[in-house]
Amino acid sequence: MVSPSKKGLIQYSKLNTQGHIHPLTQIINEVVGIFRELGFTVADGPEIEDEYHNFDALNVPAGHPARDMQDTFWLPDGKHLLRTQTSAVQVRYLAEMLKQGGEPPLRILAPGKVFRQEATDARHESQFHQIEGLLVDENVSVAHLKGYLEKFFSGLYSQKTPVRLRPSFFPFVEPGFEFDLVCIKCRDEKDEPIRGNACSLCSGTGWIEMGGAGLVHPHVFRSVGLADKKWSGFAFGIGVERLAMLKWGVEDIRIFFNGDIRFLQQF
């Protein structure tokens, strides 16, 4: 079976001299490239976080059941943890900006590794990557969140890709959403979803579940000392592995971290 991606009928060199960029790096760059054109810059934070940045400042107080939403790897001191979400970068970036005398508007994109203490299988890993987006400005609304998400996914899939919001709960946003895309394959000429296809991407629903989002909760602004009446913003999180699995049809998340060049050489 000849891999359709590789041109030509023979391999000319006996040595495989071609290098390859990891598929997750490729996805992250693709996403960053599209958001850069929308005015976003890259940010990041540490992988070992403290309780404050990962939870308290994000409106997840100690003793609240919301802490159970993300199974957490703790360090022995009980105060530090492996970050469960790139959302911690929001707090660090805002605080740093205020310290340097800056103020919104701002637009950042934070790709990074996150950790969850859960059993691994083909769909779950104890480490994976998220891309967090944050936009803060005056009078930001749900319409803007929808606008940027649609613009991004339309760029990613080179076709108009409507986004659907469903109510959900993430403590650091309000209102909070899960968002879905019209299936890349199951859609009509008006880009409306088609139900009932035997599709591995959308399971026949016409929609692909993609990530979480919402308007930044005023608690986040208050915890860094930013005027929560003046500024508003939106935030979203997208799973990098999920995008890669959808793009290339990879069926097991663990394969991204096994260092097997027979896998990596395909990218």
Add this chain to the structure above:
Amino acid sequence: MLFSYNWLKKHVPDLPEPEKLEDGIIFHAFEVEGLAKAEGDWTLDIKVLPDRAHDCLCHLGIAREAAAIFDLPLTKPIWEEVKPGDLEPLLIRIEDEKACRRYVGRRVNNVAVFESPDWLKKSLAVIGQRSINSVVDIANYVMFDLGQPLHAFDADKVEGGIKARFAKPGEKIITLDGDEVALDESIFIIADDVGPLAIAGIKGGQKAGVTKETKKLILEAANFDPVLIRKIASKIKLKTDASKRFENELARETASEAMKMFSAMLKELVGGEYGEVVDVYPAERQLSPIKIKPEFISQRLGITIPEGEIKKIFSRLGLDVKEEDDGWLVAPPFWRLDLTEEVNLVEEIGRIFGYEGIKPEILPPLSAKAYRAEHFEQQFLVANLVRRALFKSGFTEVYGYAFTDHGEVKVENPLAADKAFLRANLIDWLGTKLKENLIHVIFDDEPVKIFEIGTVFPQDGWEEMRLAIGLGYRKKIKGTEPPKELEMAVASVAEAIGWSGNLPRVTESASADGLHQLVEFNFEKMVDMAGPVSALPEKEMLNQDASYRPVSPYPRIIRDVAVWVPADMGAEQVGEIIIEAAGELLLDKPILFDEFKKEGRKSLAFRLVLQSYEKTLSDGEANKVAEGVIGALEKADFEVRK
């Protein structure tokens, strides 16, 4: 949690059909993880998240949502107050009013505890609950209806009155499940004059457990501090339906409602004489109304919703609106403990109104003067420059695991013993991967070249981005020196970031024979050394032609074929014949590994990698493929070298 459609319908008689109800809940309230038929009923598996677990882990809660979503009336509760008779008084003492916010109790005499009637058993079975006896079943039914956990004690086993207090050191309790739990001063309990009867809000004890012999009851509907219940449940590692509800903070008002329903249902099913309802309620709480301007709601949602519509939605949700000169004062009903500020109301209007109609909008471009932190941007760009340099030198990027079996920084709760540490460097894992990958190279003189940019944790409180590069050969090739490719690759990285000196090397290792070489650099220092870099277009990191198929778990077999062809003939033509003849078992394409001309002819040697997705190939099967290829080449009038 599982919800019964028929049960919800008791609260909302005009409830829409199950599919329509499911859709309504998904787009206006919660994720529905499943809708299934059950004997004469339907179940909905609704994922209630922590913001609404205080009021929606019960049928009344979901019924209220459905009524608001579809603008339908809710039935009023049908339970009548059971009039108290002349029973001995029940003494209730709350010793810590922060821990126990309310305790509603009542005595019942002359009951007969039997099996539950079928309708009750079935109601519970549909939502996955098993029947115990009529008293316990009724308590559970009320909990799944109103959300208030209840408890009943066998009053004949209770000595004296009821005390809500912290346990004393040395006290212990045997739970209804028969497990002994050692208690201490951090654990809140319900006790009689002698000792513990229950772990408050979590689990009852055996001592005063209700059995079929029970004749007298003490009923409990209480409210406990959510954080305390959560702490205790996690300390004694016992999570129950009751503790799950209490840790989400229940409205204190529900306790008396639940006692009313509990009594009425008991009276109907097990009879008995009922005592005075004793309500010890030290800590009442009033929810504050929220001040809001209706324009704010429309602004945040990005769609203009008429004021009349907003008011209607509030009223459907049980919120009371009072108009004032400078805006509205919106008072949530007692069960909506989650509504405390303006944005909560924005969400209520948004979700009930529906997000579908909101039109996407984009802001004008960000001004060049806007604040931007350059550091991470720089780090991201430098990483790409380094990747490009290594990629061009034939290196493949890998991503490793943060977790490993050795290191300096420990994880408190690892998934497995061999994942109990965070990696202190990159090259340990990279070295392992060199060896593993070398098993799979096709030619003995073919190297494995890999690199990683990633975070390491060399010590507590020290986290650092590193770059590691590894190069490995399977065996020494006669007459050659250990390869210099690694040094050349490092030089290309330095050149890429514009640094003329040495790169900040942290550690390195090489096998004795020099066949495996690994080197690790402090990537963060490299970012600083790079100085300002001009952006590298992200597109350059992408391989637009990439496609994926799984790697077969079965071993591969190698066969070589050499053939004489006319001197002016291209290798592609031969390749085409080989691919055609080899069929499905040929992995990728023939590799041309030797080519020379002699006496007007050309010799081409190909290596074929054969592999199946279904099984381990035998030599015989591989030979058959090779013979087929040879046959096809001979048929095309080529002389195959043997």
